[in-house]
Amino acid sequence: MGVSDMRLIAFYLPQFHEIPENNDAWGNGFTEWVNVKKGKRYLDFQRQPRVPLERNYYNLHDISVLKWQAALAERYGIFGFCFYHYWFQGKMVLQTPVKNLLEHRQIGMNYCFAWANESWTKTWHGAGGNKEILIPQTYGGKEEWKEHYEYFQPYFQDARYIKEGNRPVLLIYRLRNIPEFNQMIRYWNDLAQADGFGGIFLISMDVAHENVHMSCWVDGHVDFEPNRTKYELLNHPGSRQCCPMALDYEQFTEHMLSIPHGKNHYRTVFVDYDDTPRRGERGICMKNAAPEAFGRSLSMSMELSRREGNELLFLNAWNEWGEGNYLEPDEKWRYSYLEKVRQCMEPVEQLEKGLEE
Numbered sequence: 152m153g154v155s156d157m158r159l160i161a162f163y164l165p166q167f168h169e170i171p172e173n174n175d176a177w178g179n180g181f182t183e184w185v186n187v188k189k190g191k192r193y194l195d196f197q198r199q200p201r202v203p204l205e206r207n208y209y210n211l212h213d214i215s216v217l218k219w220q221a222a223l224a225e226r227y228g229i230f231g232f233c234f235y236h237y238w239f240q241g242k243m244v245l246q247t248p249v250k251n252l253l254e255h256r257q258i259g260m261n262y263c264f265a266w267a268n269e270s271w272t273k274t275w276h277g278a279g280g281n282k283e284i285l286i287p288q289t290y291g292g293k294e295e296w297k298e299h300y301e302y303f304q305p306y307f308q309d310a311r312y313i314k315e316g317n318r319p320v321l322l323i324y325r326l327r328n329i330p331e332f333n334q335m336i337r338y339w340n341d342l343a344q345a346d347g348f349g350g351i352f353l354i355s356m357d358v359a360h361e362n363v364h365m366s367c368w369v370d371g372h373v374d375f376e377p378n379r380t381k382y383e384l385l386n387h388p389g390s391r392q393c394c395p396m397a398l399d400y401e402q403f404t405e406h407m408l409s410i411p412h413g414k415n416h417y418r419t420v421f422v423d424y425d426d427t428p429r430r431g432e433r434g435i436c437m438k439n440a441a442p443e444a445f446g447r448s449l450s451m452s453m454e455l456s457r458r459e460g461n462e463l464l465f466l467n468a469w470n471e472w473g474e475g476n477y478l479e480p481d482e483k484w485r486y487s488y489l490e491k492v493r494q495c496m497e498p499v500e501q502l503e504k505g506l507e508e
Contacts, residue, residue, distance in 0.1 A: 156462040157453055158230040159492065160313065161469035161478060162265065165234060165245040168211040172244055176273055176285055184208045186473040190428035193395045196438045197425060201472060204480035211248045214255060220479075221252075221260035224469070227489040228496030229478075231261030231313050232469060233322060238266060240289045241298055253306060263313040264306070265322035265356065268329065288328070296335050300342045307348065315370070318352035319343065320463075322373065326355045326366075336368040354417070358382065371415035373465055377424050380407050381435065395427050400440035404448040414460045418452045420445070421467040422488055425475030436475070442484055446491030453495055466492075 166173075166183040173181040188208075190200035203209075209216040224232065234249045252258055271286035290296075306312050307319040314320060326332050340350040355372040359382045374380075380403060385396075400423070412418060422445055427434035449466075456464050470477050480486045 157456065157464055157496075158313075158462055159228065159464055159466055159496075160231050160233050160263070161224065161229050161466040162471070163232040163234045163248075163262075163469045164471050165211060165248045167209060167470070168245075168247055170244050172271070172285060182210075183473050186428045190425075193427060193432060193434075194397055194436065194438075196397075197395075197427070197436055198475075198483060199425070199427065201425075201428075201475055201477075202482040203472070204482055204485055206482075211251075214251050217248060217251055217255070217260075218258055220469070221258045223479075223489070225259065227478075227486075227493045229466070229469075229492060231263065231311075233263050233265050233465065236264040236266045237271070238268075238299055238302070239271070239286045240291050240295050242286065243302075244271065244286070249306070252311075253309060256309075256311075259311070261311050261313050263320045263322065264303070265324060267324045269325060290329055290331070290335070292331075293338060296338050297342070300339050304346065307343070307346070314348075315352040317347075317349040318370075319348060320352045320354065322354045322356055324356045324358065324375075326369065333366055333368055336366075340368070371417060371463075373417040373463075374407070374410065374412075374419055375465075376407055376419040376421045376467060377403065377437075380410075394432050395434045395436050397436055397438050398424075400424075400437040401444050403437065404444070408448070408451055408455065412455065412459045412461070416459070417461055417463050417465060418456055419465040419467050420449045420452045421476055422478055423475050426473065428475075429473050442487035442491050445488055446494060449491060450495050 164183065169180065169182060177185070188200055192199045211217065220232075235245070236249075237244045237246070249262065249264075252260065252262060268288055270284045270288040273283040273285060303319070303321070312319055323329075329335060336351070336353060343349075343351050352370045353368060355369050356375045357372045358375050358378045381398075384398075384403075384406070407418075423437055423440040425434065425436035427436055452464060456462070466478065468474075468476050468478070470479050472479075478488050478492070480489070
């Protein structure tokens with residue numbers, strides 16, 4: 152496999168439009184921008200609050216935003232988006248952006264789903280104290296699994312949906328949380344085959360030693376960074392701190408790059424990280440994170456992925472503004488991170504152009 156086969160897939164957070172559940176929990180008008188705007192500096196090197204370029208605090212109810220994002224991603228060499236998917240035994244939240252994408256076939260953006268299968272809790276947005284469960288995550292049995300698959304069905308059948316061979320790609324955040332995941336996934340494969348697919352290409356998101364990729368129904372796993380390495384290095388992700396913890400981006404990514412990978416063990420390159428807008432003094436932030444450092448990490452990850460025989464490489468993230476982890480342009484760096492993606496992909500385009508000539 153050559154570098155020209157590399158497909159960059161960026162994780163996409165849909166929480167930039169109002170939903171009743173968030174308004175009930177946080178007050179009317181809540182979106183992720185509320186967290187972003189309240190960001191403040193705790194350490195000298197921090198850059199808070201993060202401000203999108205031209206103060207573009209967009210609303211994902213507006214289809215023109217998705218069109219802009221898709222065009223921007225394509226222009227800079229990103230193959231597709233991986234939309235976080237929130238499903239609670241038939242109840243859904245934050246599904247509007249990907250629904251709009253499905254309904255507007257003229258938007259030329261490839262995409263897939265990552266099922267964030269944890270309970271919807273208030274502490275996820277940085278509230279102190281005990282977790283308050285807003286929507287519990289339950290899984291049900293065959294009837295509920297069928298309903299869930301039928302939601303996926305029109306997306307899987309979309310030509311833009313990312314596939315490996317004839318198999319729709321589906322990521323799941325915490326497979327080990329699903330009591331009967333082998334039975335559920337086997338059933339989903341049966342339904343997919345009945346639809347004319349070769350089955351589902353299931354990827355486990357390795358956040359904290361999931362180890363479920365050993366299942367015969369799991370086709371691959373991805374190191375979800377920086378979460379996986381952060382968990383490994385700190386070894387106590389829930390411990391309290393008196394102030395934000397600072398980690399060095401270049402040392403952190405060097406450790407990530409040293410971890411051996413094999414076929415279908417996919418890498419993730421993260422842009423930056425500062426979750427203090429969500430977690431306050433309990434947060435973690437990266438120092439020495441800049442476009443140049445990101446570009447080096449991306450270039451090396453692409454080369455390693457090529458050697459390992461993997462054409463999928465994940466980027467975290469397209470728009471995780473509440474974690475300071477985004478490719479979208481901001482007032483500080485403008486398009487610099489996207490330019491680094493383009494620079495890494497330019498040799499690919501030059502090679503392809505030379506072959507055509």
